[in-house]
Amino acid sequence: MKKGSNRRGFLVSAGLSAAITGCKQGGKPATTAEDEGPNRLGKPVSEYGQRSQFEKSKRHLPDTKTPEAASTRTPLQDSYGILTPAALHFERHHSGVPALDPAQHQLLVHGLVDRPLIFRLEDLKRLPSVSRVHFVECSGNGRSEWSPKGAPDAQRSHGLASCSEWTGVPLSLLLAEAGVQAAAKWLLAEGGDACKMSRSIPLQKANDDILVAYGQNGEAIRPEQGYPLRLVVPGWEGNINVKWLRRIKLVDGPVMTKDETSKYTDLMPDGKARIFTFIVDAKSVITYPSGGQKLTAKGFHEISGLAWSGRGKIERVEISTDGGKTWVNAKLEEPRHRMAFTRFRLPWTWDGSETILVSRCTDESGYVQPDRDQLIAARGKNSDYHNNATKPWLVKADGSVTNA
Amino acid sequence: MKKGSNRRGFLVSAGLSAAITGCKQGGKPATTAEDEGPNRLGKPVSEYGQRSQFEKSKRHLPDTKTPEAASTRTPLQDSYGILTPAALHFERHHSGVPALDPAQHQLLVHGLVDRPLIFRLEDLKRLPSVSRVHFVECSGNGRSEWSPKGAPDAQRSHGLASCSEWTGVPLSLLLAEAGVQAAAKWLLAEGGDACKMSRSIPLQKANDDILVAYGQNGEAIRPEQGYPLRLVVPGWEGNINVKWLRRIKLVDGPVMTKDETSKYTDLMPDGKARIFTFIVDAKSVITYPSGGQKLTAKGFHEISGLAWSGRGKIERVEISTDGGKTWVNAKLEEPRHRMAFTRFRLPWTWDGSETILVSRCTDESGYVQPDRDQLIAARGKNSDYHNNATKPWLVKADGSVTNA
Numbered sequence: 001m002k003k004g005s006n007r008r009g010f011l012v013s014a015g016l017s018a019a020i021t022g023c024k025q026g027g028k029p030a031t032t033a034e035d036e037g038p039n040r041l042g043k044p045v046s047e048y049g050q051r052s053q054f055e056k057s058k059r060h061l062p063d064t065k066t067p068e069a070a071s072t073r074t075p076l077q078d079s080y081g082i083l084t085p086a087a088l089h090f091e092r093h094h095s096g097v098p099a100l101d102p103a104q105h106q107l108l109v110h111g112l113v114d115r116p117l118i119f120r121l122e123d124l125k126r127l128p129s130v131s132r133v134h135f136v137e138c139s140g141n142g143r144s145e146w147s148p149k150g151a152p153d154a155q156r157s158h159g160l161a162s163c164s165e166w167t168g169v170p171l172s173l174l175l176a177e178a179g180v181q182a183a184a185k186w187l188l189a190e191g192g193d194a195c196k197m198s199r200s201i202p203l204q205k206a207n208d209d210i211l212v213a214y215g216q217n218g219e220a221i222r223p224e225q226g227y228p229l230r231l232v233v234p235g236w237e238g239n240i241n242v243k244w245l246r247r248i249k250l251v252d253g254p255v256m257t258k259d260e261t262s263k264y265t266d267l268m269p270d271g272k273a274r275i276f277t278f279i280v281d282a283k284s285v286i287t288y289p290s291g292g293q294k295l296t297a298k299g300f301h302e303i304s305g306l307a308w309s310g311r312g313k314i315e316r317v318e319i320s321t322d323g324g325k326t327w328v329n330a331k332l333e334e335p336r337h338r339m340a341f342t343r344f345r346l347p348w349t350w351d352g353s354e355t356i357l358v359s360r361c362t363d364e365s366g367y368v369q370p371d372r373d374q375l376i377a378a379r380g381k382n383s384d385y386h387n388n389a390t391k392p393w394l395v396k397a398d399g400s401v402t403n404a
Numbered sequence: 405m406k407k408g409s410n411r412r413g414f415l416v417s418a419g420l421s422a423a424i425t426g427c428k429q430g431g432k433p434a435t436t437a438e439d440e441g442p443n444r445l446g447k448p449v450s451e452y453g454q455r456s457q458f459e460k461s462k463r464h465l466p467d468t469k470t471p472e473a474a475s476t477r478t479p480l481q482d483s484y485g486i487l488t489p490a491a492l493h494f495e496r497h498h499s500g501v502p503a504l505d506p507a508q509h510q511l512l513v514h515g516l517v518d519r520p521l522i523f524r525l526e527d528l529k530r531l532p533s534v535s536r537v538h539f540v541e542c543s544g545n546g547r548s549e550w551s552p553k554g555a556p557d558a559q560r561s562h563g564l565a566s567c568s569e570w571t572g573v574p575l576s577l578l579l580a581e582a583g584v585q586a587a588a589k590w591l592l593a594e595g596g597d598a599c600k601m602s603r604s605i606p607l608q609k610a611n612d613d614i615l616v617a618y619g620q621n622g623e624a625i626r627p628e629q630g631y632p633l634r635l636v637v638p639g640w641e642g643n644i645n646v647k648w649l650r651r652i653k654l655v656d657g658p659v660m661t662k663d664e665t666s667k668y669t670d671l672m673p674d675g676k677a678r679i680f681t682f683i684v685d686a687k688s689v690i691t692y693p694s695g696g697q698k699l700t701a702k703g704f705h706e707i708s709g710l711a712w713s714g715r716g717k718i719e720r721v722e723i724s725t726d727g728g729k730t731w732v733n734a735k736l737e738e739p740r741h742r743m744a745f746t747r748f749r750l751p752w753t754w755d756g757s758e759t760i761l762v763s764r765c766t767d768e769s770g771y772v773q774p775d776r777d778q779l780i781a782a783r784g785k786n787s788d789y790h791n792n793a794t795k796p797w798l799v800k801a802d803g804s805v806t807n808a
Contacts (some may be wrong), residue, residue: 039598042500043627044471047462049491052631054506055624058451067448080571080619081535085490087453088623096446102458126705131485131737131747167484194443215484217621219492220459223447227456301530333535335739343535 068096073159082341084162095194102228111249114179137161139237142387153291163341167215184250192244200254235310235339269380280310283388284361295399298352309363314342316362323356358392472500477563486745488566499598506632515653518583541565543641546791557695567745571619588654596648604658639714639743673784684714687792688765699803702756713767718746727760762796
């Protein structure tokens, strides 16, 4: 069969007639491949596996003189499905990654409680547990997108977000055991890093769905993610998901810690600052084709990407392949988890001309992801955090993809 | 507060009054912990993470002189949630792990087709894809359990099963593109390892749900799992999920390859052999408390484990804490995926006396996991593969857990 000859298979019948133009028959008759292939023994079994030597995907390191107070970004453009491999989960540390001994680590629950308690890790692991898939996103994710220039690839524009299956104990259970007093309305969560990163959290959220987590993607939480213990605060900005968790103090109001007053606020046009916004607004990004990638041929390409919201499930992702003039619904991978990455996909046949691709998501609360103009109309130009605008990618005629 | 003093929290009200006996208040007043903690900078950000130095869980290596034709076992007793970290996914190789270059690797689809095709990896990645969570289980898993002695821990008894989020192209799509001829009823799937491990698969299954997968848990499939391409045949015995996939040949009947005739058959009491059983029967195992672990104290412990079935979803897991005399339903973690691990959990208060714990699952087809006697009654004592019997664990008065 020659390339381009008549095909009557599924892709044709589905109207994707330009599909898999990259498919080809080998130079030799295909059936001789029965006798080809490797003929040497491969590597033996091993106690702990590594990825292939051919896989080079890495977290993006910043150019910084303070790598202990810095962030790295997940290579979302190389991702499959909804999970982030633990080794590639984004990082944001304020004083580096402490090396905590799980046999020594303890969690103190105190303040406005009837019974202050200290939990060892082995105590926590005996208690009722749950596993849930949730994203974590740094509130600084998308900072580059306040500028009309924008970041050149999905890793640098959106890579401060990752998604894992977390396992742990509901915080509500620990609080009930300690006996929360009526005066308690908030809690302070403090990390075991050198700077004692800490945030104030309304008590209601703790009673809703916060986890004190020790498991990530089937194994112990990784050191960069808070080993051996972190808060997972579903759908709330990343730094509230306090890592290396050592202390929960019940208090009657927000503590106004250094971390929540010096950062994570948005300066509004009227000169006032938004603080304690907490919830991550709905957001999406196309990961293929995305900036830095190159379409190798005209014809069929599946457009794919990720959407997430701090308000629950993603209900809809629309994609435009003409710069926003027309939109069609993408297919959402099931099951969709609440406050988790949702993978979306859309069949697309590229005719070889320059165009702009962009995705826009809607969550179960009805919130619709804004474009950059809409976001600036609502928030002004002084914001630095919490940018959830749509991200257009320019596909050039040579197949290369850049920020639009 | 002294240990054992009155508590009025959630655990008490839920009737779990002996809960968290391991919890304690520190020798010093708890509030002084505000001033404790590390005070040195931790490690800087990094491009690719590693697990904590304190985590030692490993695949179980066999004592063998042929480590290229051997298996390793997942440490299920250390698992959280339903996912298996890729580095700990069980292995079964017949001639070692080949080092395949993804830029060179190709998949041939030929035989009884209108258009033989060769797909490069980059072709496949352009096509419509899906992501699904599925277990893979070696048909030899549980071999030890044919003996009344049984394996001493969950890793050695059940560790030839693992669960991942797989991403790839439906095989049905590639077959439609090639044009399957009417005479084709089966297909041959061949691996790119030195022995060309190959299995025959009824065509119907390919049209149902088989994936040609290149992604595992958010990244490229690991080398031991078939990098860069493998079949994922949901719910069917492990070796059919052909790794390092290089060839699919449409044929009119089973090929009777060396791999499917020399192995994976069950010798029945009447002297006949079961062959091509394919579907993994429903199975479960308690992972905590399980053999080799030790309960550190009387009181509350959450019993937890994993259940799976080749026939779809797990509908029910019952647990007995008295050696099978009485049974109660465990809670199943949602969402439950079809042909995937399902995590089950049950609150339990251990009174310190010797007892036997055992789990028993039922899948959505109504199939109930048998105990060892029931399995032997059905299959005789000559079987070596396909043991899905219930697994009792003996909890001794000193808290140690062994095979019952």
